[in-house]
Amino acid sequence: MADPATKNPLDYPLKQWFFILGLALFGGWASWWAKVRDGRLEVYNLAALIGELAISAFVGLITFFGCEYLNLAPVLTAAVVAVAGHMGGKALALIEELAEKRVRQRLGDGS
Numbered sequence: 001m002a003d004p005a006t007k008n009p010l011d012y013p014l015k016q017w018f019f020i021l022g023l024a025l026f027g028g029w030a031s032w033w034a035k036v037r038d039g040r041l042e043v044y045n046l047a048a049l050i051g052e053l054a055i056s057a058f059v060g061l062i063t064f065f066g067c068e069y070l071n072l073a074p075v076l077t078a079a080v081v082a083v084a085g086h087m088g089g090k091a092l093a094l095i096e097e098l099a100e101k102r103v104r105q106r107l108g109d110g111s
Contacts, residue, residue, distance in 0.1 A: 007068060020081055024060020027085025028053045056085040059092050066095075 032052040035041040041048050063084035067077035084091040 009065070019078075020060060020064045021057055023078055023082040024056045024063075024085030025053055027060070027082045028056025028088055031056070031086045031088055052088060055088045055092065059088060059095070060085040062095060063091065 029049075029052070032041065032049050035048075036043050060081045063081050064077065067080055072080070087094075
């Protein structure tokens with residue numbers, strides 16, 4: 001298995017890109033649909049759907065690369081990407097918080 005630090009995103013097959021994006025987008029669609037069912041969004045609110053899908057795709061890709069770096073099993077990676085896609089902006093905030101803690105640890109700021 002290749003060292004995760006030397007993997008190049010352009011080396012992944014196209015079908016893997018489509019699969020990961022599909023999982024993330026499906027998670028985003030499920031999140032949007034749950035909001036529609038709960039009455040928080042109107043079904044014809046196309047801007048909300050597009051926003052949800054864009055955030056889900058972005059978070060799904062970030063999550064995929066994190067999982068690849070950690071050498072997680074492909075089945076676990078798929079599950080984590082789908083859940084992150086469903087979480088959307090919440091997952092993005094969590095990733096941001098974890099990254100901030102990591103930077104603070106590296107810089108020696110214990111807060």
